[in-house]
Amino acid sequence: MEEKMQIIYDNDQLNIDNNIGVINEIFNKVNMAIENKNIVFSHLVIDGVDVYENHVAYIEERMDSITKIEIITRNMKEMIWETMDSIHVYLKRAIPALNELVDESYENFSRNSWDGIDQLAEGMQWILQFMTFTKTAHQQPPNWQEIKKSLLQCETSFAQLLEAVEAKDTILITDILSYEVTPAYESLANHLAIALDDKEFLKNVN
Secondary structure, X not given: OOOEEEEXXXXXXXXXXXXXXXXXXXXXXXXXXXXXXXXXXXXXXXXXXXXXXXXXXXXXXXOOOOOEEEEEEXXXXXXXXXXXXXXXXHHHHHHXXXXXXXHHHHHOOOHHHHXXXXXXXXXXXXXXXXXXXXXXXXXXXXXXXXHHHHHHHHHHHHHHHHHHHHHOOHHHHHXXXXXXXXXXXXXXXXXXXXXXXXXXXXXXXX
């Protein structure tokens, strides 16, 4: 006899067998939830663990032992605000690390330089996903026009960086990191800080 698994969303609870069909049930629930355009899928809580990505692989690897999956959604305003705050925190760490990477790469472009660029690319992709998501929201956050300009600056510098990486032009890569990516990150961090000071955006969240 197969074990039962709980799928929980809001006040709705579903008990189903632990098998591959659980994945379809989860995303059916997600799709039903986001039919309300003010609600967006955030993540899953699987037996108490927050899982933000690679949901299918995570579930498949633990199919026999999972007992409870909670579907977490956010009001769109909350999601935008939380992501802005997360990006701002990330940038405060990334900018000093980027400055160190530039200094090291000018002296000696090494394996560490390539690893740093890989990490930078992951962060940049996340930032650009935020731009895509927020552009389509019903209401943009405070200071959005300035934030968007900085995001577009990030997008342009990232495209330039990818071309330089493809060409393996280490001098150009380091110049782009120094003169394009770093100023774009600094500008974005400043404009996000201004937006996060305006708490009016989160009032009257529905």
